Amino acid sequence: MRAATHVHIASSWLHRFAKCLASGNVAATVSCLHPHGYLRDLLVFTWTPRTLHGPRPTAAYLADTLAAAAIVHVRPDARPGLAPEYGGLSDFLPLRAVSAGFAFTCAGGAGSGYFSLVACPEVGGEWRALVVMMRLEDIRGHEEIREVGGGCGEHTLAWSGVEAQRRAAIESDPDVLIIGGGQTGLNVAARFKQMRISALVVEGNRRVGDNWRKRYPTLTLHSPKKMNSMLYQAYPRTWPVFTPRDKIADWLEQYVETQDLVVWTNARPLPHPIYDGAAKRWTVVVDRGGTPVTLHPAHIVVAAGVLGAPRVPLVRDREVFRGVSLHSSEYQGGAVFAGHRVVVVGAGNTAADLCQDLVFHGARSVTMVQRSGTWVVSSSSARRLMERMYPDELGVDVCDIMAMARPLALMRKFDKVTERQMMEQERETHRGLREAGFNIVSGKNFLLRYYETHGGFWLDVGCAELIRTGKVKVKQGVELSCFLEDSVMFTDGSYIEADTVIFAIDDSTSYEGIRDTMRCVFSDATMDQVGPVWGVDEEGELRGVYRPTGHPGLWFAAGEFYQSRAFSKQLALQIKAIELGMLDSTWASG
Template sequence: MTVNPSQVASSWISQFGKALESEDINATVSSIHSDGYFRDILVFSWNNRCLHGHAKLRKYLTGSFDKVSIRDVKLETRTGLTPEYGALTDKLSLRAVSAGFNFTCAVGVGRGYFSLVFTDSGEWKALVVMMALADIEGHEEIEHELGIYEGHALAWTDVFNERRKAVETNPHVLIIGGGQAGLNVAARFKQMNLAALVVETTPRIGDSWRKRYPTLTLHSPKKSNSMLFQPFPKTWPVFTPRDKLADWLEQYAQSQDLIVWTNSRPLPHPVYDNSTKRWTVMVDRAGERVTLHPFHIVIAASTLGAPRMPVIPRQGGFKGSVLHSSVYQGGKPFTGKKVIVVGAANTAADISQDLVFHGAQSITMVQRSATWILSRDSARIMFDRAFPEDVDIDVCDLMAMARPISLLSKIERQTVEQSLEEQKTTHQGLAEAGFKIMAGKGFLTLWYEGRGGYSVDVGCAELISSGKVKIKHGVELAEFKTDSVLFTDGSSLEADVVIFATSYENIGDTMRKTILGDEIMDRVGPVWGLDDEGELRGCYRPTGQPGLWFAAGEFYISRAYSKQLALEIKAIELGLMVE
């Protein structure tokens, strides 16, 4: 079939726009495939929702149109968002016409994206439609300043020092965590005129990365890991090393004029005043206690809480070394040692590879359950498709947001066997070495379930296949002996070193124990994972506790959804949204 994507997209958006503008629920719903998804971000409600199927969408839209007032629905003209016809994913034959669009609504302007499929009835219907609020009228995101102040009479240093003093004295928002999530949120808030103070526990911005193992390199390409407003240089490595990323974050905070307190942490327990809508929170700033009264607190610490360290009986009697991967600083101290690495995901694989390089006498990886393995080349293809080099990052983010997680997970389940076949050679060697490959779930499902259980292979698979890294599968450590460990199957293994690459607590659990306490976290509920609509729980959306927000996730999520969070806080400030 010959398809003119511009013609198809123009015809569909004309019908869809008229349906929205005339507040015709039936016509709006009929524009969408019966198995389609409608994703709404702050347009029809001050939340993010994903409605699958006509019945749920019709119920959701009922009573909403008169409050929203959609109009001026037009196709986008920016590169990357003009109509295109192609495969919906690289693993399905299903093809779609996709394009971006703009619109105005009662409170401001919005952006959207759709993917149309040709139905058996001979019509183009939307498999996916996403509509997102982009700006509130009169409170638009600032692009940049002129750089000349008071008629060229004020120096930049004086301007910035005055701004710093104002934010430190009376922050509208307190952001806890100065990693990529906290910095992305802070940068977005600054451009949205939301006075934000970042508090970071470590001595320097970037230390959360510097303190991890030396060979750590991001497994996703640099484009997907861009920070807001500031792409990496063209000369930057495709995969970013630990220390380069740490230094980049440190200079990012400075170049984006963010107000950051390092060596600082909030003390338990902040108190929220329902009458003033402010928190009272004590911050330990390098030993000095400072009381702040922000309207909002944002927990921006990825999803990673405290290191998860299993308690194993008789550890005190073990004469060797026991450590968590979070404090592993390279394999040199373990040359000639017998090492057990507990875990079989990314970190465990990287550490095992490093131990081989540094001449450990033996390395045994304890794989407690099956692991999803993906080659770096395959991962790069996946990320490059989502974040192509020739498309602006904000356009990439918009298109990524338009792909509901529940749809992507469904596609992933349908193509798991194909993915396994593509990795067949690698998987065969692993299986022969006793390594169990996860077959029922893929990367996305594992990521959103708990950010574990998968590994992007950068060389450890060959070491396992060749026997340089041995595998012990399906067991747990039962207890320590003087110079060995006993497993739950009754077997034992001599060891000089045991490294637990057992991930980290969920950030919500750590906040419950260290800062926020049970009363607040009982209101919040789960942080991370997916709700019954396939939306992230407790992240970048109301938590149940007024004035408290979580900004979790990796670079793309914090970069893209920082706008949603800024709009929600701005809407509360303007009286448009009630928590």
């Protein structure tokens, strides 16, 4: 398709869509969408993220919200990368789309969006939107700070003194207490700072980044560096494509300084914070290095991850085992297990990394215990996919917008259509695994599995070849039944001699859910009001994170770097709206 043609298609559709929105005509607006199209609303029509699929649900949703949204001044987005483009929506689908970004003004303030148009045979080939994503960018009069001049008091005050006053004010009376100083908590804190929401981060470890330093030494992010960028601060051009554990830990530590975040290390909330519904404030006591400090934030954001405290599955007769048994969170490298017969329970990313590390360090034998099935893709294939989503030539914020315009419900449909092609691409890797007794499952790619279950996949960086060649053996379809003195027995009655057993399952079998772990901080009465945290709802939106939880003033933030970058804005806008009186605590209760 010639460039002039797809630019004309995009501008014509956007002009029509703008007129329909401004008129408040629900039927006309819905007619701009494909009969199987999606509308993803991120705080434009309501204050809760929604994804509507199909004309009837979309029309019903807009009937109560379109007029009040008051959407006007719809126009193309001039930012680089958001101009109309023609291309495939998926690597394997023949479906081609015209996609572009746009901006608008709504009742809440400024908004942005992204659409993908496909030719619709049901209406004579007319171009309609397979997906439209619309999100609130800023509340009018309370816009995110884009930059500051640097001089203080018209250059009459020293920055150090002004910064010391700001920190003292936050430390004594923060609007928000953020529990967790990993990448999620820091992204959220950085966003809040630019949104003029004062936030104090409490991190239980001695140093920021220790949540990474304490994990196994060979840990390296399996997604390329651009996907793992922090808000406002790109990595240097010389940064490794796949970031090692210690580099990301050190990067987070310096990020606190460069973003002027207020973080207390060696600090944690004591049981049990109390919420005053009349004052709309918490009373929470923080143990700061042994000194109790009482705070009264309006909001608490739990940013301690999706998975909570490590959990070692209960296996009978563990005390009789003469070897070593440990959780993967305690694993600090394979050198100490040289010469050992090691059983690794689990078949996800962590288990694969540990098996590879153990072989390299000379373990006598390594056996991976695979309970059910695992989705495996080579790291090179995953890298190509993710670098197409986050190409070098586009800004991270633009890539995030386009990622938000791919609802999980639509990704599920793509997977059903493209499963055969994807399996063919991984045919040689999967063949070697199957021949070694490993169970390969399909039907959902690693991104969907991550969002839905947080496990059940691995991105292969070498373990598949070790399994194929027999250097890592597979025990499939069973679980540990009991320990013996120098071996472990399985539910099928078989056993393996072992000196070391490592539990490395990347899901709730080996970790508590964060909601349950937080019961030791918050009371059961509080946490019983909180709904599910993580997984997806019936519309494909993530449950319980960056949105109301069921308890006023209590929020969860979790997920990959992209999630905290993009949806920290959603969380900030909701909290800002509450503080401005645009929303009340009844809404925030979910």
